[in-house]
Structure formats: structure tokens, C-alpha cells
Amino acid sequence: MTLLTVSGLRKHFPLKKDLLGRGGGTVHAVDGITFDVAQGETLGVVGESGCGKSTMARLLLRLIEPDEGLIRLEGRAVGTQMPLTEARGKMQMVFQDSFASLNPRLTVEDSIAFGPIVHGLPRAQARERARSLLARVGLEPLRFAGRYPHELSGGQRQRVNIARALALRPKIVILDEAVSALDKSIEAQVLNLLLDLKVEFGLTYVFISHDLNVVRYMSDRVIVMYLGKIAEAGPAESVFGDTRHPYTRALFSAMPSMDPDRRTQQPPLIGDPPNPIDPPPGCRFKGRCAHAEDICGRGDITLTSAGAEHRVACLMTQPGSGHSSAPGKAA
Amino acid sequence: MEPRAPDEPLVSVSDLTVRFSRTGQTIQAVNGVSFDLAPGEVLGVLGESGSGKSVTLRAMLRILPAHRSSVTGTIRVAGRDVLALSGAELEDYRGGTVSMIFQEPMLSFDPVFTIGQQIAESVRRHMKVDQQAARARALEMLDRVQIPSAKRRLDAYPHEMSGGMRQRAMIALALACKPKLLLADEPTTALDATVQIQILLLLRELQREFGMSVIFVTHDVGVAIEVADRIAVMYAGRIVETGSVREVIRTPRHPYTQGLLSSTVRGELRGQRIEAIPGSPPDLAAMPPGCAFAPRCKHARDECLRAVPGAVDVGGGHEARCVLLKLAA
Ligand SMILES: Nc1ncnc2c1ncn2[C@@H]1O[C@H](COP(=O)(O)OP(=O)(O)OP(=O)(O)O)[C@@H](O)[C@H]1O
Numbered sequence: 001m002t003l004l005t006v007s008g009l010r011k012h013f014p015l016k017k018d019l020l021g022r023g024g025g026t027v028h029a030v031d032g033i034t035f036d037v038a039q040g041e042t043l044g045v046v047g048e049s050g051c052g053k054s055t056m057a058r059l060l061l062r063l064i065e066p067d068e069g070l071i072r073l074e075g076r077a078v079g080t081q082m083p084l085t086e087a088r089g090k091m092q093m094v095f096q097d098s099f100a101s102l103n104p105r106l107t108v109e110d111s112i113a114f115g116p117i118v119h120g121l122p123r124a125q126a127r128e129r130a131r132s133l134l135a136r137v138g139l140e141p142l143r144f145a146g147r148y149p150h151e152l153s154g155g156q157r158q159r160v161n162i163a164r165a166l167a168l169r170p171k172i173v174i175l176d177e178a179v180s181a182l183d184k185s186i187e188a189q190v191l192n193l194l195l196d197l198k199v200e201f202g203l204t205y206v207f208i209s210h211d212l213n214v215v216r217y218m219s220d221r222v223i224v225m226y227l228g229k230i231a232e233a234g235p236a237e238s239v240f241g242d243t244r245h246p247y248t249r250a251l252f253s254a255m256p257s258m259d260p261d262r263r264t265q266q267p268p269l270i271g272d273p274p275n276p277i278d279p280p281p282g283c284r285f286k287g288r289c290a291h292a293e294d295i296c297g298r299g300d301i302t303l304t305s306a307g308a309e310h311r312v313a314c315l316m317t318q319p320g321s322g323h324s325s326a327p328g329k330a331a
Numbered sequence: 332m333e334p335r336a337p338d339e340p341l342v343s344v345s346d347l348t349v350r351f352s353r354t355g356q357t358i359q360a361v362n363g364v365s366f367d368l369a370p371g372e373v374l375g376v377l378g379e380s381g382s383g384k385s386v387t388l389r390a391m392l393r394i395l396p397a398h399r400s401s402v403t404g405t406i407r408v409a410g411r412d413v414l415a416l417s418g419a420e421l422e423d424y425r426g427g428t429v430s431m432i433f434q435e436p437m438l439s440f441d442p443v444f445t446i447g448q449q450i451a452e453s454v455r456r457h458m459k460v461d462q463q464a465a466r467a468r469a470l471e472m473l474d475r476v477q478i479p480s481a482k483r484r485l486d487a488y489p490h491e492m493s494g495g496m497r498q499r500a501m502i503a504l505a506l507a508c509k510p511k512l513l514l515a516d517e518p519t520t521a522l523d524a525t526v527q528i529q530i531l532l533l534l535r536e537l538q539r540e541f542g543m544s545v546i547f548v549t550h551d552v553g554v555a556i557e558v559a560d561r562i563a564v565m566y567a568g569r570i571v572e573t574g575s576v577r578e579v580i581r582t583p584r585h586p587y588t589q590g591l592l593s594s595t596v597r598g599e600l601r602g603q604r605i606e607a608i609p610g611s612p613p614d615l616a617a618m619p620p621g622c623a624f625a626p627r628c629k630h631a632r633d634e635c636l637r638a639v640p641g642a643v644d645v646g647g648g649h650e651a652r653c654v655l656l657k658l659a660a
């Protein structure tokens with residue numbers, strides 16, 4: 001069953017001009033994104049830094065207003081058919097910046113209990129829930145419940161944020177780099193917890209991360225973003241096992257070697273770093289792609305099926321696209 | 332073998348302890364950390380969340396809250412007694428001799444000034460150059476850390492950047508004044524693999540270019556392997572193992588290091604549980620007398636609980652604090 005449907009989501013940020021009228025331009029942060037998330041699944045989101053992942057997450061929660069696009073939760077359009085307050089009770093987010101969602105003047109326990117209290121849970125019960133969640137993210141409540149955010153280490157604060165997001169018993173949790181500040185042992189513990197809670201409460205996750213091993217481990221399906229657009233999407237096993245988009249390939253090959261005698265010597269991608277300010281037409285990866293041809297610079301490139309549920313925005317996978325490596329026209 | 336005088340260390344930390352006092356309790360965040368760092372050397376620091384990595388770096392930069400923390404031991408950097416610095420000397424040390432990349436990028440930028448203003452201001456202050464040269468240096472640094480359209484991003488406010496761009500801007504800020512020592516606290520966690528590798532290559536390049544020493548805290552063993560010469564592993568405010576990258580990664584000797592290295596997610600099947608070290612770290616307000624890892628260690632024995640195990644050298648400067656090594660020796 002589809003729980004969340006996102007269609008044609010777009011958000012551009014205009015840049016200010018300086019006093020001489022230079023600069024300006026528009027950041028195409030999220031530029032027409034369509035996907036859906038089924039009840040109970042984990043959708044992994046990966047992509048270059050600055051490609052619009054956090055902006056997309058904020059749009060889903062309507063923390064910022066989209067320029068265009070529709071978000072449906074349980075089949076109802078958020079903002080019109082479903083009031084924002086209702087949608088925000090059902091969707092929770094763990095922010096990339098661990099200070100962002102914690103009130104510096106509240107103790108950790110009060111921060112976690114705050115949401116449930118606002119939503120009508122009696123204080124004592126909310127506290128109880130806060131403590132039990134703290135214990136489950138590996139923070140002994142007796143030691144940590146009374147601490148303030150600045151009295152915690154980075155990874156401890158990040159776990160408080162996870163507990164805070166889970167306290168409201170949401171349907172969907174958007175995790176934006178939620179385990180990136182954790183050491184590997186605690187990370188394993190938190191990932192195991194997320195999987196347990198998913199079963200226990202039938203949760204659905206949107207899991208944004210730069211750690212490809214973790215995304216592969218957690219996700220049922222994956223979307224790969226590049227400069228505000230989806231470059232590749234599909235079941236985790238086929239995106240990782242049968243990678244089609246040249247950007248995804250470059251991304252996956254950039255994983256560290258894990259061998260002190262064979263350190264990386266060459267950057268995996270050459271060419272200009274991707275620029276979301278007034279991007280040129282055509283494929284946004286063109287300037288760095290080893291397979292780019294003239295045709296790649298004309299017109300929009302749509303996500304096209306490349307096998308069971310696997311979709312790719314690259315002319316090389318599209319029959320009859322005019323790219324010299326494209327498969328022959330499908331019968 | 333040719334005898335060679337060891338390099339005069341750039342950094343020498345000995346018996347560093349940091350305590351935080353809260354109502355009715357004292358948190359022993361750092362408990363006797365000692366290490367040396369040669370000019371141009373990169374020390375990678377791994378360790379449990381909450382084990383004192385950031386607090387150690389903050390102590391070295393002298394930015395812990397003065398009224399609620401107490402720091403003892405000695406920290407010498409480039410010949411200076413860091414804990415004794417004050418006034419203008421301290422100002423010059425921070426940002427001039429040593430600079431830090433914080434775990435939380437938002438903390439090192441002021442939200443009301445643009446990224447360019449902030450980098451240029453720091454350059455102007457520490458490198459004693461004029462406004463124009465400072466801005467040019469800021470631009471050069473943003474370019475080097477791979478921020479797209481660096482020129483236009485100079486005028487961006489911190490909140491207008493993505494997490495990874497802020498992190499890169501902070502790296503630019505930290506490197507702009509060519510510090511002798513860089514304290515890097517998880518500097519690449521917000522970066523995707525392609526940008527991360529480019530930043531690591533840049534750090535290696537700068538380190539060769541002007542002999543910068545680096546202390547690099549990371550949770551990512553792969554990253555540590557890419558940049559570090561030596562590794563230190565922290566647990567409950569102590570360095571429990573240290574040695575060359577090769578030695579520590581290939582033959583970890585402390586049970587905590589062994590557990591940490593085997594918890595890394597590497598292509599596990601979905602649905603299969605990942606192995607984590609069972610149990611939780613000790614209460615830093617009530618530190619046990621012996622090895623702090625004992626309650627979680629499958630090799631623990633009576634002797635482990637008696638006193639904090641001393642460092643045992645297992646060869647070539649590879650040391651670990653575990654009684655098993657003493658028994659084996
Ligand atoms: N309020 C804003 N004003 C102007 N530009 C913005 C704003 N918020 C985000 N942007 C820009 O939008 C683009 C996408 O940013 P976003 O934070 O979504 O990236 P991201 O994919 O989450 O990156 P990272 O992996 O680095 O966190 C970036 O170029 C960023 O600078």
C-alpha cells in the first residue's frame with residue numbers, strides 16, 4: 001500500500017544580487033521530483049552533497065513551502081485535504097544538525113516528552129516514554145535524562161534526536177544523516193533498534209545518508225539524486241547490484257579502499273563540481289560524464305524504466321535516444 | 332639501520348584530564364590522555380561515542396567552559412605551554428597556530444554574517460593582510476574545498492548552504508590561515524563519498540605542502556586509513572590503543588578495538604542483525620577502578636578490575652592497555 005506520494009516537487013532559491021547588480025541567479029535545489037513510499041518500507045536517499053536531499057526532506061514536512069508539486073499522505077493531499085498539523089504528527093524528522101531540533105533550555109527528557117505532551121499524552125506517561133526511548137538508544141536514563149544538549153557528545157545528541165522523533169509514534173520517520181555521528185558499534189545498535197521499531201510499530205522510513213554500506217543495509221528501495229533531480233531509482237539490490245547511471249557508478253566507486261597500502265590517489269570524478277545555480281539544459285551530469293555526447297545537452301532527460309522497477313535518467317539506457325551507446329529501439 | 336634523532340614533536344600532551352562539574356556529580360570526561368605528534372604527522376582518533384574525543388580537542392584549543400570544567404596535565408604545542416596562555420597570546424594561538432574543524436558546522440559560523448566575511452575576517456586578523464587580499468584568500472580556499480560557484484557562495488549565509496557545503500566552508504575557514512596544527516573533529520561526515528575523497532586528498536596535499544600536523548577524529552575506519560599515519564583509539568576518556576594505521580587495523584590488540592572494527596557494516600544482508608559490542612560504556616560520574624571496558628569484555632578477569640591496565644608495547648610503538656598483553660609478555 002502506498003503511504004506517501006510525492007509528485008513534481010520543486011523548490012528554487014533565488015540568490016541575492018550584490019550592490020553592483022552582479023550575482024543573482026537561482027539555486028535549483030529540488031527540481032521536479034516524483035516518487036512514492038509504500039507502507040512499511042525503507043526508502044534510501046543518496047547523492048552528492050548539496051543535491052537537495054535535506055531540502056526535499058524539509059519540503060515533505062512542509063517546513064518550507066514548495067514552489068510546485070503535491071504531497072499525498074495516506075491518499076490525502078497535505079495542506080488541503082490533510083491539515084498540516086495532522087501531517088506533522090504522522091511524519092517526524094531527525095535533522096542533520098543535531099542542535100537544530102533540541103531546545104537548549106530543556107533537559108533531554110523534557111525535549112523528548114515535549115511532543116507527546118503537546119499531543120495530549122499525560123505528563124507522567126510522556127516522561128515514562130522518554131526514559132524508555134533513551135534507554136533504547138543506549139543512553140542510560142539515570143545518567144542522561146537530566147542533561148542539557150550542550151552537556152552531551154555529538155553522537156549522544158544525535159541519539160536524543162532519534163528518540164525525540166520516535167516519541168510521537170509517527171507513521172513515517174525521515175532520517176537525515178541520523179547515524180553519521182555515531183561510532184560503528186553504537187551505529188549498529190541504533191540501526192538494529194530502527195529495524196525493531198519498524199516491525200513493532202509498522203514504521204516507514206525515508207533514510208538519507210552518505211554511508212552507502214548503511215543505505216544498502218537498511219533500504220528496500222533507493223533513489224539517487226544529482227543536482228535536484230533523481231538520476232536513478234529502484235530496488236536496493238538492483239541499484240547497487242546493477243548500477244546504470246554513470247553518476248551512481250562514480251559515487252559507488254569512490255568508497256575508501258580500506259587498505260593502508262592502497263590509498264586512493266586520484267579523485268573519482270574530474271571536471272567542475274556540480275553547480276545547482278542556473279544549471280544548463282539536458283543531463284546535469286554531462287560536464288563530468290565520460291560518456292557525454294552532444295545529444296545529452298539537449299532537452300530534459302526523463303526517468304525511464306531500465307528493468308523491473310529500476311528507473312534511470314540517462315540516454316544510454318533509453319532505446320532510440322540518439323546516444324551512440326543506447327540500446328536498439330525496443331520492438 | 333641508520334640511527335636518526337626523532338623529530339621534535341609539534342604537540343606533546345601528557346596526562347590530560349578534564350572534569351565537568353554538575354550539581355552533585357563530577358563527570359570524568361578525559362582521564363589521563365598522553366600522546367606526541369610530530370610535525371607533518373596525522374593522528375587518526377577512533378572511539379566510542381562519548382569517549383572524550385571532542386572534549387580532548389576542545390581542551391587543546393582552550394575552549395571548554397571555564398567555570399564548569401577543570402583541566403589538568405600539560406599540553407605543549409609548538410613550544411608553548413597551552414594551558415598557561417592568556418590574552419593576546421591565546422588569541423594568536425587559536426586560529427594562527429592551531430585551528431579546529433568542529434563536529435557541528437553551525438557552531439563555527441555566526442548566522443548573521445556571510446561565509447566570505449567570516450573567512451576573510453579570520454585571514455585578516457591572523458595573516459595581517461588587507462581586506463582585499465583576505466577576500467581573495469577566502470575565495471581561493473572555497474575553490475579548493477570544491478564549493479561550486481565559490482564566487483557566488485562567498486556571499487551566502489550559513490543557513491543557505493547544505494550540510495556538506497557548510498562543512499567544506501568550515502574546512503576552508505580552518506585552513507585559510509595555514510595552521511601548524513589542525514584539529515579536525517569528524518570533518519567529512521556530511522560529505523558524500525566522492526566529495527569526501529577529494530577533501531581527504533586536499534588535506535594530504537596541504538599537509539605535504541606546508542607540513543601541517545593533523546588530529547583527525549572519525550568514526551569511519553576507511554577514512555582513517557586514507558589519511559592517518561597513526562591511530563589512537565579512545566574508550567571512556569583514555570587512549571586504550573595506539574600504533575601505526577597498519578598495525579592497529581590489521582592486528583588490533585585491545586578487545587574494544589577488536590569489537591569496534593568488527594561492528595562496521597560491510598555488505599551485511601538486509602534483515603540480518605549487525606553485531607554490536609554488548610552492554611554500554613561506564614558512567615563517567617562513577618568510573619570503575621580498573622579497566623573501564625571490563626563490564627563488556629568477554630576476556631575480563633579479576634585482575635582487570637584491580638587497577639587501570641598500563642600501556643604495553645607489543646612492538647614498533649604499537650601499544651595497548653589490556654592485562655592480557657601483560658600476561659602474554
Ligand atoms: N535557504 C536557502 N537559501 C538558499 N539556498 C539554499 C537554502 N537552503 C538550501 N539551499 C541550497 O539548496 C541546495 C540543496 O541543499 P540541501 O541542503 O538540500 O542539500 P543536501 O543534498 O542535503 O546536501 P548535504 O548532503 O550537503 O547535506 C544547495 O545548493 C544549498 O546551498
Ligand SMILES: Nc1ncnc2c1ncn2[C@@H]1O[C@H](COP(=O)(O)OP(=O)(O)OP(=O)(O)O)[C@@H](O)[C@H]1O
Pocket residue numbers: 150151152153154155156181182183351353358360378379380381382383384385386387434615
Ligand atoms: N559540558 C559538559 N558537561 C557535562 N558532560 C559533558 C559536557 N561535555 C561533554 N560531556 C560528556 O563528556 C563525555 C565526552 O564527550 P565528547 O564530546 O568528548 O565525546 P566524543 O568522544 O566526542 O563523542 P562523539 O563521538 O559522540 O562525538 C561525554 O560522555 C559527554 O556526555
Ligand code: SF4
Pocket residue numbers: 585586587622623624625626628629630631632635640652653654655
Ligand atoms: S584489561 Fe581485561 S577487561 Fe580490559 S580489555 Fe583487557 S581483558 Fe578486557
Ligand SMILES: [Mg+2]
Pocket residue numbers: 053054055096176493494495
Ligand atoms: Mg543535507
Ligand SMILES: [Mg+2]
Pocket residue numbers: 153154155384385386434516
Ligand atoms: Mg565528538
